Amino acid sequence: MKTILLTLLTLTTAAAQVRYEDIVKGAGDNWLTYAGNFQGWRYSPLKQITLQNAANVVPKWTYHFPDANGLRTSPIVYAGVMYVTNSNSVHALDARTGRLIWRYDDGQAKRRGVNRGAAIYGDSVYFTTTDNYLVSLDRQTGALLFSHHFADASTGTISTSAPLVVKDKVLVGSAGGDTGMRGFIAALDPKTGAEVWRTWTVPARGEPGSETWSDLHEWGGAATWLSGTFDPDSNTLFWTTGNPWPDYAGKPREGNDLYSCSVIALDLETGKLKWYFQFTPHDLHDWDAQSWPVLLEIPWEGATRKVVVHANRNGFFYILDRQTGKFLKATQLIDNLTWASGIDDSGKPVIVPGKDPTAEGNWVCPSVKGGTNWMGQSFNPGTGLLYILTQEECGMFTLSNQKPVPMKNFAGGAATEPGGPVILRAIDPKNGKRVWQYPVGNTSRMWTGVVTTATGVLFSGDDDGHLIALEAKTGRHLWHYNVGDVITASPIIYAVDGKEYVSIAAGTNVFSFGLFEPAQSVPVPVITLEK
Amino acid sequence: MRISAALLLTLPVLLRAQHDQSATPKPNPAIKDPVAIAAGAKLYNQSCGGCHGPDGVGGRGPNLVRQLQSHQLKDDELFAAIRNGVPGTDMPPTSLSDDDTWKLTAYIRALTGPASDSRVPGDPVAGESLYWGEKAGCGGCHAILGKGSRMGPDLSNIGGSRPLAYIRQAIVPAKNDPSRNFALYGKEGVTVTLKNGKIVKGIARNRSNYSLQVVDTKGELHLIQMADVKALAVLNHSLMPEDYDTRLTATELRDLLAYLAKQSIRPASDNAKEDSK
Numbered sequence: 001m002k003t004i005l006l007t008l009l010t011l012t013t014a015a016a017q018v019r020y021e022d023i024v025k026g027a028g029d030n031w032l033t034y035a036g037n038f039q040g041w042r043y044s045p046l047k048q049i050t051l052q053n054a055a056n057v058v059p060k061w062t063y064h065f066p067d068a069n070g071l072r073t074s075p076i077v078y079a080g081v082m083y084v085t086n087s088n089s090v091h092a093l094d095a096r097t098g099r100l101i102w103r104y105d106d107g108q109a110k111r112r113g114v115n116r117g118a119a120i121y122g123d124s125v126y127f128t129t130t131d132n133y134l135v136s137l138d139r140q141t142g143a144l145l146f147s148h149h150f151a152d153a154s155t156g157t158i159s160t161s162a163p164l165v166v167k168d169k170v171l172v173g174s175a176g177g178d179t180g181m182r183g184f185i186a187a188l189d190p191k192t193g194a195e196v197w198r199t200w201t202v203p204a205r206g207e208p209g210s211e212t213w214s215d216l217h218e219w220g221g222a223a224t225w226l227s228g229t230f231d232p233d234s235n236t237l238f239w240t241t242g243n244p245w246p247d248y249a250g251k252p253r254e255g256n257d258l259y260s261c262s263v264i265a266l267d268l269e270t271g272k273l274k275w276y277f278q279f280t281p282h283d284l285h286d287w288d289a290q291s292w293p294v295l296l297e298i299p300w301e302g303a304t305r306k307v308v309v310h311a312n313r314n315g316f317f318y319i320l321d322r323q324t325g326k327f328l329k330a331t332q333l334i335d336n337l338t339w340a341s342g343i344d345d346s347g348k349p350v351i352v353p354g355k356d357p358t359a360e361g362n363w364v365c366p367s368v369k370g371g372t373n374w375m376g377q378s379f380n381p382g383t384g385l386l387y388i389l390t391q392e393e394c395g396m397f398t399l400s401n402q403k404p405v406p407m408k409n410f411a412g413g414a415a416t417e418p419g420g421p422v423i424l425r426a427i428d429p430k431n432g433k434r435v436w437q438y439p440v441g442n443t444s445r446m447w448t449g450v451v452t453t454a455t456g457v458l459f460s461g462d463d464d465g466h467l468i469a470l471e472a473k474t475g476r477h478l479w480h481y482n483v484g485d486v487i488t489a490s491p492i493i494y495a496v497d498g499k500e501y502v503s504i505a506a507g508t509n510v511f512s513f514g515l516f517e518p519a520q521s522v523p524v525p526v527i528t529l530e531k
Numbered sequence: 532m533r534i535s536a537a538l539l540l541t542l543p544v545l546l547r548a549q550h551d552q553s554a555t556p557k558p559n560p561a562i563k564d565p566v567a568i569a570a571g572a573k574l575y576n577q578s579c580g581g582c583h584g585p586d587g588v589g590g591r592g593p594n595l596v597r598q599l600q601s602h603q604l605k606d607d608e609l610f611a612a613i614r615n616g617v618p619g620t621d622m623p624p625t626s627l628s629d630d631d632t633w634k635l636t637a638y639i640r641a642l643t644g645p646a647s648d649s650r651v652p653g654d655p656v657a658g659e660s661l662y663w664g665e666k667a668g669c670g671g672c673h674a675i676l677g678k679g680s681r682m683g684p685d686l687s688n689i690g691g692s693r694p695l696a697y698i699r700q701a702i703v704p705a706k707n708d709p710s711r712n713f714a715l716y717g718k719e720g721v722t723v724t725l726k727n728g729k730i731v732k733g734i735a736r737n738r739s740n741y742s743l744q745v746v747d748t749k750g751e752l753h754l755i756q757m758a759d760v761k762a763l764a765v766l767n768h769s770l771m772p773e774d775y776d777t778r779l780t781a782t783e784l785r786d787l788l789a790y791l792a793k794q795s796i797r798p799a800s801d802n803a804k805e806d807s808k
Contacts, residue, residue: 080754081752081754094737094742094744094754096742096754096756097739097741097742097756099739099742100736100737101736101737101744101752101754102736106688106796106797107692108645108688108691108692108795108796108797133796133797138674138677138681140681140746140750140751140752141674141681141682141685141746141750141752142685143674143677143681143685143687143750144674144676144677144685144687144688144796145676145677146676146677147796147797149797520758522740522741522757522758524740525740525760525763526762526763527764527765528762528763528764528765529764529765529766529767530722530764530765530766530767531766531767531768
């Protein structure tokens with residue numbers, strides 16, 4: 001019986017191409033997008049690891065990146081192969097053993113920076129280099145299919161986020177907003193990388209919205225440095241945007257600075273703006289709206305309503321209508337929040353005067369890191385809860401009177417990050433109410449996301465370098481493992497040969513965990529040499 | 532031969548140690564200047580090629596191409612090694628002027644840098660026909676931008692990532708190179724017979740005592756647990772043909788090299804910077 005099983009375990013990846021129909025189904029054995037599904041849930045339907053056996057989770061393998069530093073990659077898994085990224089490189093691993101199958105390095109890239117992950121579609125694995133090349137690689141061999149330059153790093157734009165493939169488009173974002181650049185989202189052709197459309201997140205002079213900037217249209221930021229979400233029913237993309245530049249100095253950009261610190265809804269086919277909602281008009285605290293917009297259906301005033309929910313760096317949690325962007329509700333995500341007394345009926349913050357950065361420094365909560373940040377949140381349809389890593393950190397914001405010079409590392413001031421409680425919180429997305437919370441540290445060094453499963457198990461990380469498992473319904477601790485480094489990435493879940501794995505990058509390694517099984521003795525292979 | 536191997540291992544350490552002690556001018560005015568590189572080539576042929584080989588791949592002295600690929604030295608470290616020699620080895624100090632030493636440094640950089648940065652003689656169009664034609668037959672194993680077989684290493688960026696001498700040696704290895712026919716351990720041609728009777732033939736991408744990952748002749752990937760393997764046959768030599776020195780004329784080899792040197796996905800790199808957001 002054992003022999004038969006082992007024979008069946010031999011896996012070949014002569015699997016079919018990855019189709020839109022596969023991606024739209026969301027995670028299963030495979031994990032095909034950064035957030036697991038188009039709705040941004042980071043949710044796995046796998047059921048092998050349960051509340052009862054999570055205590056038996058053990059490390060299965062570790063893959064070390066020889067040249068990494070604070071990995072931020074979220075793995076993609078397809079047909080038993082895991083794709084993980086580092087700066088300007090993709091590594092393809094056997095997802096059962098962690099052995100390297102192939103790696104692609106762009107040693108000629110003009111910049112190095114963080115990379116959050118790859119995408120997969122057809123027979124291609126996609127990722128972007130820091131200096132804005134979309135690279136397509138044969139998923140089985142790593143052979144280069146194209147490397148297409150989509151933005152000029154000399155204009156301040158770099159690339160850090162995982163591409164998102166929707167139907168026949170590869171969506172790429174833009175980063176670099178803290179030193180001046182003009183944000184955009186671009187749809188590229190999956191076969192060639194050629195641009196299909198590009199939507200700028202700072203309007204050109206004369207375009208609607210440009211009147212909300214006194215100047216700096218070419219350098220206003222509003223970067224798009226995290227993957228967005230997609231609604232197949234309305235063919236709409238939802239993307240969040242970063243802070244306006246200079247981060248802490250508002251004078252050179254008087255007005256609301258559209259479409260910074262916003263969520264924008266774009267037509268997939270054309271990139272045309274359907275609606276926008278700005279969370280923090282004229283932001284002065286570097287509170288990018290980066291955490292992705294999660295797509296849900298919730299009961300609302302006696303009917304089911306399609307909504308976008310969003311936990312913002314400014315410390316508030318928002319519920320918006322998905323079709324129109326209409327503001328429905330906001331609640332306080334964190335306890336230490338001093339810059340606004342609330343959100344009014346139109347969705348605008350009620351500003352507390354005197355909280356802008358000053359020459360002497362102004363103590364404001366939350367800190368520049370925000371009430372939450374880009375770490376991946378999870379929605380679990382079983383518990384109906386949304387899981388968000390939050391931070392109760394305040395900081396000093398100072399203002400510089402220097403003249404802004406783009407790309408000179410000028411943020412218009414400075415902000416401190418002294419540390420503070422980091423708390424994993426379960427929120428009821430129907431009303432924004434807090435259901436439970438679990439403390440995960442006090443130094444605010446880590447940026448760990450969350451994943452949850454159909455069996456009600458939640459995996460995340462803590463400030464002390466532990467991968468942790470909790471009961472999703474209650475926040476009860478189930479298991480932890482010290483990965484030996486600060487975690488700055490989000491866990492994912494996949495299965496190969498019917499075995500469920502949890503995987504996360506931390507520091508310079510990628511780890512994969514699964515349920516304990518006694519080792520089977522493997523005879524030394526008998527190898528014949530052929531001439 | 533033993534001395535060369537020892538030199539290969541110790542030279543980077545010696546060079547770094549020297550660099551710490553010697554005050555040398557920092558900027559290299561000759562880098563990437565074609566006139567200076569040409570002057571440096573002359574100096575190299577007069578003073579260096581005798582030991583390090585005319586194209587830097589070694590002889591009595593170490594293989595500079597291989598060494599500078601694995602142990603990257605800064606320009607001023609290279610300058611210091613040329614100026615001061617390497618004590619305890621046959622590498623003598625030189626009495627060249629600063630200007631000439633920089634020219635020599637610039638030439639060694641060009642010699643050991645990516646082929647796409649070098650001026651390569653030959654006709655790349657003729658080389659392209661050879662690559663994809665039957666005579667050289669490279670495309671039967673090596674893809675370029677999705678065209679050709681994906682079983683062997685991808686060559687889409689070979690010119691952008693490897694020095695010309697490295698590429699030449701891969702096609703026509705030196706007759707006296709004992710590693711000439713060795714396949715890289717774990718990356719050999721394999722024939723795997725599984726316990727279920729299935730046979731997989733291809734090139735291993737990774738092989739350990741416990742698992743094996745193979746790309747077959749069609750470019751399909753197979754993930755295999757060694758516990759499932761009944762028999763494993765490993766080729767004891769590289770699948771790379773060994774007869775290119777007779778199969779191709781000198782002109783054809785030059786043309787093929789000119790084509791390969793052009794395979795670069797982007798122009799020469801600037802100094803990398805770190806970005807964190």
